[in-house]
Amino acid sequence: MLAERETRVLLSDPYNPQPEKTLEFRLVYGGRLLGAGKNDTRSEHKHEIRRIFHDQLRIFWQKNTNLREWECPNEKTGKRGKVWENAAEHFQLNGIGYVPLSFDGLGVACKLDILMLRPEAPGQTLIKGGDIDNRLKTLFDALRIPKVGEVAELPTDEDGRNPFFCLLEDDSLINHISVTTDLLLGDVHPNEVRLVIAVSLWNVVHTTLNMGIF
Secondary structure: OOOOOEEEEEEOOOOOOOOOOOEEEEEEEEEEOOOOOOOOOOHHHHHHHHHHHHHHHHHHHHHOHHHHHOEEEOOOOOOEEEHHHHHHHHOEEOOEEEEEEEOOOOOEEEEEEEEEEEOOOOOOOOEEOOEEOHHHHHHHHHOEOOOOOOOOOOOOOHHHOOOEEEEEOOHHHEEEEEEEEEEOOOOOOOOEEEEEEEEEEEEOOOOOOHHHOO
């Protein structure tokens, strides 16, 4: 009998191992997760998921003392201010200021350990034809800020999501990915999933900026 559970390490960085001191939290998602491809990039679907993660990340920034008090110099004025305020000013798209927790130049590693429950027959694998499941590509894109032209029409107010909190500036900043899949029990749509994403962040280059997180 084939087991429903499968664990795959899709990406691992041997040069920046995880230390004892990290910033750890979990993001969750329940709903349909559709695969993205060249003919349909699922941009609107990704942004719907991105909004769900924003709601969780906004609360995390509010509740975590280090993030709430994290400061850095403003690149225009040189005056110190909250990192989330400076990020929202820097990462602008269609009038919305985006706040990634990890961005280029921060010197922080990002590890994702994902539990993915899905209603698939035993033996279904995450690797198909030598490539990862397109649903995972949708997820990784939903964890980063949108790119110019990626979403055709974004509401200028985003229903109050301004600033808009994301995990990453770009998914290339992920250093480690492991995915464990298991059977989602219940009478659900074939594209339905339940995700628990354990996020770990740590500094790989010690700077005055990233030390404020830890």
